[in-house]
Amino acid sequence: MSCTYSYPTSHTVQRTFWFIHWNKPQELEDLSQDPEYSHRVEYLRNQNSDCTFRIKQLKESDSAIYRFRFLTDRYGGKYTGHSGVSLTVTGLQVKVTENEAQSVTLTCSSTCTLRGTPTFTWYKNGKVVPYEYKYSLNLASTDDTDLYSCATGGVTSPAVNVKCVKVEMKSETRSEGEWVTLTCEITCTDLTGRQTIIWYRNGESLQYSEQKYQQDDYLQFIATSGDAGSYSCAVRGHKNLLSPAVALCEYLKTNSNI
Known part of the structure; x- marks a missing residue:
């Protein structure tokens, strides 16, 4: 100044x-x-x-x-x-956008008007990515669990994980007859807001019945032995950003055997 x-x-x-x-x-x-x-x-x-x-x-x-x-x-x-x-300081933000073939593009975004031709630096787990990129970074696989951030003009963005959709299970269910609640958390910057969530079990889209209830970002049901498996979620139209799976016990004990 x-x-x-x-x-x-x-x-x-x-x-x-x-x-x-x-x-x-x-x-x-x-x-x-x-x-x-x-x-x-x-x-x-x-x-x-x-x-x-x-x-x-x-x-x-x-x-x-x-x-x-x-x-x-x-x-x-x-x-x-x-x-x-x-x-007025407007922080940088890394936006995650899915591509075809299970790949994603990370974009360094700011609402500030960047003068001239800005130079961007990308970081992976806090270390400089040893390649020259502009404002975007392409990753071949969404299986990457590393943290990425970008910087320009002395400002560094918060780090993001490419796996920006994940499932949280509220409790470890090991018995039939117990309620199971699964929550789909979305942190992708370009997918925030109200979205339609698709649930998957063992890689197949889940067929709902009157025994399973879905509202907004969570799925709830009373566990039976037939519900065992790996559950994941995605935003409708964005299956490439499928969340890592969370396992519901492969072996659900009946109450009489506890």
Whole structure:
């Protein structure tokens, strides 16, 4: 943030700093003393009238109005740039899109307008992917369980797992007659919102009956020996993003044998 200031030559500047919490009742806090910022801010002044400021490793929480303040040796010699500099940080996001043949494309997305031709860096489990890619990364298989993130302009996205659809079983059912509840969790960024869930058992789409109830993202039924198997889920029209399977006991004991 480029910044300059001026003051009467009869004054001597004793302190300069940047701050963001304007309405706090206590003394305004120098960002270089704030634990959230101290290791990320630099004052780049190279002369008495220069108050240029840099903040690194931007976070969405850094969105704020930044103001400069300086104090002189004269009574009442406290001056602040009231308008300040408004900074809005929009975080990057990795979007998962399915392709044919069990492959997916990861796209580094931002609602910010990226100037020029931005350079993107992709990370796999925190380590730089040793290939040159632009804003998208193609993976040959959706079986990949590694975590991927992207970065540009000093901003890094949250990591995502290609397996962005998964099933959670509420309880370990080992007896017939017990209720089973399976929940389909969707974290794919381009599949969020209300979706139609398709359930599978042993790789085959599940045929519903009056004994099985499905509502929104969960499946519920009373277990019988015929229900044993591996359950998975997918969003209608997106079978390539089929979730990893969760096993309902291959051997369901009857209550009399517990």
